[in-house]
Amino acid sequence: MRLRTIAVCFVACLWVAPLYAQTSAIPQLNSRGGAAYTLYLNFGGFNYSGTWFGDTPGATASYDTNGNTAIFTASEKTDIQKIWSRTADKYAAFNVNVTTVDPSIAAGQSASDIQRQTYYDNTSKLMHMVIGGDGAWAGGGGVVGISGVGVAETTITGGLHTNWSFSNNYVSGGTAFHQGIAETIAHENGHALKLQHQSRYSGTTNVEEYDSGTAARAPIMGNSDNAERGLWRKGTSTLGFNVIQNDVGVLLSNAGIAGSGAAGFVDSGVGHTRATATTLALTGNTINSASSKGIITPNNTDPNPLGEANYTTDFFKFTFGAGGGNVNVTLRSGLSTITAGVADEGATLDATLRLLNASGTVLATANSATFAETIAMSNLAAGTYYLQISSAGADAQYFDMGSYFLTGTIAPVPEPAAVLLIAAAGLGLYSRVRRYRTAA
Ligand SMILES: [Zn+2]
Structure with missing residues (x-):
């Protein structure tokens, strides 16, 4: 990705592309409007102020696959919808709205990125997921903030509610990138809802912290970037070979709907x-x-x-x-x-x-x-x-x-x-037709 960024600079060295695309061009999608928990997928870029768990994220450009962060192409808009849909289905059973609509706008708190950031941080049960860039400041496919075991930042008012999915790493890495990005988003938000990693053990030894499962299925809280299905699992967590984490039970505790559907x-x-x-x-x-x-x-x-x-x-x-x-x-x-x-x-x-x-x-x-x-x-x-x-x-x-x-x-x-003919005969119609044809 860094190579591509340099190439863009040489081609258009007198023109500095805006980091942010027009947010009005982003498909406006909600999986469950009005849900108690909001997972806001921000494809439009964001400039983070200050430090985040000791790092300085700074500006992340809009989601981009064609080297132009100023616009969303039709292809990029389709990507956005695919990423949203994949994430939405994983959270479909819970009281979660996976949305591309910035909640800070409805709250009248969107005048600047710092105002947005303050709004997100002071709203509990809200995750602001920035999707873009290569996250060189952090590394990996994405990062989420957790204060400690069992304490999720997004449940805390005054926490650090902005998190990242570094989508450019998936483009440059050659992975099927809709899947990798969406699985990362679902994974990081799983952490925000207090899930630990699903790990694979050999005896008492953790041999794969991010359990990659099989080609058919892999745990979202492990590594489901390449499996046919990325699923919630009841399995061994990173906390120990004998510590079973029921992903869905944990999610239900943190994003259930009391008195609604089954359980x-x-x-x-x-x-x-x-x-x-x-x-x-x-x-x-x-x-x-x-x-x-x-x-x-x-x-x-x-x-x-x-x-x-x-x-x-x-x-x-x-x-x-x-x-x-x-x-x-x-x-x-x-x-x-x-x-x-x-x-x-x-x-x-x-x-x-x-x-x-x-x-x-x-x-x-x-x-x-x-x-x-x-x-x-x-x-x-x-x-x-x-x-x-x-x-x-x-x-x-x-x-x-x-x-x-x-x-x-x-x-x-x-x-x-x-049956119709018999019925017609019963009414005398059949015989009339025969007489007519004979006469003709
Ligand atoms: Zn993780």
Whole structure:
């Protein structure tokens, strides 16, 4: 990154590019408006005043991938949305608003960076995450402030609530950078919500402080930069080979919603039983995916990753008339905020989809290892049917939780033509047609 910065200077040596892009060009995104805890992702650059845990961060330029920090290209705006979406899904079960909207503006405290900084520092349950630069002053992919074990800066009024994700390190490092940046943001905010690292031990020896898991899954509080899924985990923490940290339990304690959904997790409003099933939203025969969505969460105050029964279950219902119908439904894990009906990158939920009839008998189950489960059935009889969405809950360590949405078709079949003809004959229409044709 330093090389690239020098190159820009030679090319445009008489023009000093502004450090900050127009913040009005940043996509304005909120994952849970009004939530108690705010994670503000600041892609627009920031000039930090004073010292931060003994360092002097100074100015960080806007998020940038094309060597021009003064503007956001279309590609950079898409990056911003992808990074936001990945982070949002990891916190979807909690009372957290992952946002790109600067809360200091609504508070009337955005006249200058120092005024913004003072506002952030004096607002509890708020993290201001600066995303940009190479963080040469600190090193690594990102930094967060924690006063001590179990004490998070962002829960303290008068703490140091600005933190950093050094996005340029991911660009220059050749990592799939949307993922690396988002996993870093989720990780650092996990620290802000009092999580320690998830570590790997050999016997009593910590052999990998940032446990990198497997290619399929890795702990967010370890190193999930390259795994297919970065997940919350119940596993050995850096505090000791025999100290198990339940990430989701800790997050629930610090960002739960008392009296809300199951055990204090969010409730996305979809019915959790057949009796309370949500009517599937259709546009013609097509499922309206924008409103046919939900969040699967654990359902226990001592969250347990293993087993479908330890998570919430959602139900949607639909009804076929006398002609019956055909079903072709796909359950997709993740959010869909960039292209309607297409999952954004970085889904966290591994789900199971079932089709049930009116009496609750399971007609079909889809529970592949992928993040899209499809059930297609033809010639279903008249009646009410249910789509059941559950967590696979297949792993004793990693939590299968997060957002999903439905796509596909629910197609009623018109009554067969023969039936219409018989009905027509009954009315005398059939014979009249025959007489007309004979006469012609
Ligand atoms: Zn860390």
